[in-house]
Amino acid sequence: MTGHLTGRTAVPAAQRRIVLARRPDGVPAEADFRVETAAVAPPGPGEALVRTVHLSLDPYVRGTLTGRDLGHPPVRPGDLVPGRAVARVVDTGEWVLAETGWQEYAAVPSTSLRPLSLPPGVPRTAALGALGTPGLTAYAAVTRLLRPAVGDTVVVSSATGAVGGVAGQLAALAGARTVAVAGGPEKCRIAVEHFGYTAAVDRHDPSWTEALAAACPDGVDGYLHMAGGAVLEGVLNRLAVGGRVVLCGLPENANEVGTPAALPAGLLMRTRAVVRGLVVFDHEDLAPRFARRVGALVAEGRLRLLEDVHEGLESAPAAFRRLMSGGNAGKTIVRVAQG
Numbered sequence: 001m002t003g004h005l006t007g008r009t010a011v012p013a014a015q016r017r018i019v020l021a022r023r024p025d026g027v028p029a030e031a032d033f034r035v036e037t038a039a040v041a042p043p044g045p046g047e048a049l050v051r052t053v054h055l056s057l058d059p060y061v062r063g064t065l066t067g068r069d070l071g072h073p074p075v076r077p078g079d080l081v082p083g084r085a086v087a088r089v090v091d092t093g094e095w096v097l098a099e100t101g102w103q104e105y106a107a108v109p110s111t112s113l114r115p116l117s118l119p120p121g122v123p124r125t126a127a128l129g130a131l132g133t134p135g136l137t138a139y140a141a142v143t144r145l146l147r148p149a150v151g152d153t154v155v156v157s158s159a160t161g162a163v164g165g166v167a168g169q170l171a172a173l174a175g176a177r178t179v180a181v182a183g184g185p186e187k188c189r190i191a192v193e194h195f196g197y198t199a200a201v202d203r204h205d206p207s208w209t210e211a212l213a214a215a216c217p218d219g220v221d222g223y224l225h226m227a228g229g230a231v232l233e234g235v236l237n238r239l240a241v242g243g244r245v246v247l248c249g250l251p252e253n254a255n256e257v258g259t260p261a262a263l264p265a266g267l268l269m270r271t272r273a274v275v276r277g278l279v280v281f282d283h284e285d286l287a288p289r290f291a292r293r294v295g296a297l298v299a300e301g302r303l304r305l306l307e308d309v310h311e312g313l314e315s316a317p318a319a320f321r322r323l324m325s326g327g328n329a330g331k332t333i334v335r336v337a338q339g
């Protein structure tokens with residue numbers, strides 16, 4: 001059924017959208033979400049109607065579902081789940097980045113749309129991953145906060161994820177030895193073979209700290225932390241004197257499971273460590289340089305991409321559960337429509 005005709009496309013009268021059914025308890029479950037059918041509202045003054053094509057799933061959304069993400073408004077039961085997407089403006093066909101939420105069509109303020117600007121040959125989905133917020137996070141962590149010297153050992157946890165995959169490659173390009181901490185043998189294989197880490201350690205292996213010690217014989221000079229408290233403790237125990245630690249992701253805090261990670265004060269004092277918290281919005285000033293440099297690396301094939309792609313809007317709840325329970329490797333994306 002066609003709702004209204006625009007300059008280029010027939011827009012259906014109704015669309016699917018995914019709302020929060022109930023607040024998650026721990027790792028989100030599929031039943032925490034509900035698929036609804038809703039009218040596609042024509043855009044109001046100053047708005048544009050966009051069609052969601054590639055929807056980005058990101059860990060920060062977990063915090064919004066219990067109102068704990070400081071940078072985004074809380075989501076209440078019945079509310080649309082938020083999310084960024086590569087989308088098309090219905091009237092013009094222009095490709096944009098838009099905050100569509102988990103729905104097929106969204107009327108959004110025209111001023112909030114960001115035209116997609118990517119080097120030739122780079123897939124549009126890169127704007128959600130390596131050339132989007134996860135990539136900028138990795139770029140800020142490595143080039144501004146960790147600043148590895150040639151020969152330094154840099155450890156990255158969540159090493160094959162959207163942020164980790166980029167961070168490991170940027171640290172290696174700076175001349176560091178890179179060691180991945182990842183969940184499971186398959187991700188460790190991907191870390192070394194796809195992302196080029198020097199070595200990889202499986203955080204689920206009971207003897208992973210011994211494997212880490214073997215992979216870091218001279219200690220850890222830089223650590224990008226995006227894992228649980230046990231990983232933080234295990235890596236900090238290998239910290240070299242003068243080590244730099246960047247706290248970027250706390251999945252146990254996000255899922256509200258386990259005990260919050262504690263920092264070992266004596267060890268940090270003895271190693272004269274610098275511990276920095278990272279919030280990507282503080283590093284927006286790096287965005288133009290990041291887009292130029294990392295865009296060129298991706299276009300030249302010197303920085304590899306990996307995506308965990310799910311088909312259809314209805315797959316978003318299961319894909320989100322997978323992301324928040326460590327099932328993904330690469331950037332999690334839901335293909336909502338064909339481009």
Ligand SMILES: NC(=O)c1ccc[n+]([C@@H]2O[C@H](COP(=O)([O-])OP(=O)(O)OC[C@H]3O[C@@H](n4cnc5c(N)ncnc54)[C@H](OP(=O)(O)O)[C@@H]3O)[C@@H](O)[C@H]2O)c1
Binds near residue numbers: 160163227251327330
């Ligand atoms: N501070 C900031 O400004 C900022 C910006 C962007 C992202 N982040 C954070 O950075 C982290 C990575 O983001 P991303 O988008 O690249 O996600 P991602 O790494 O693609 O996916 C999340 C990964 O977390 C890992 N993980 C480690 N310990 C876990 C645990 N106890 N429970 C569940 N998962 C666990 C899993 O990988 P393994 O199983 O391989 O360990 C999982 O695949 C997230 O924590 C995110 O919140 C922070």
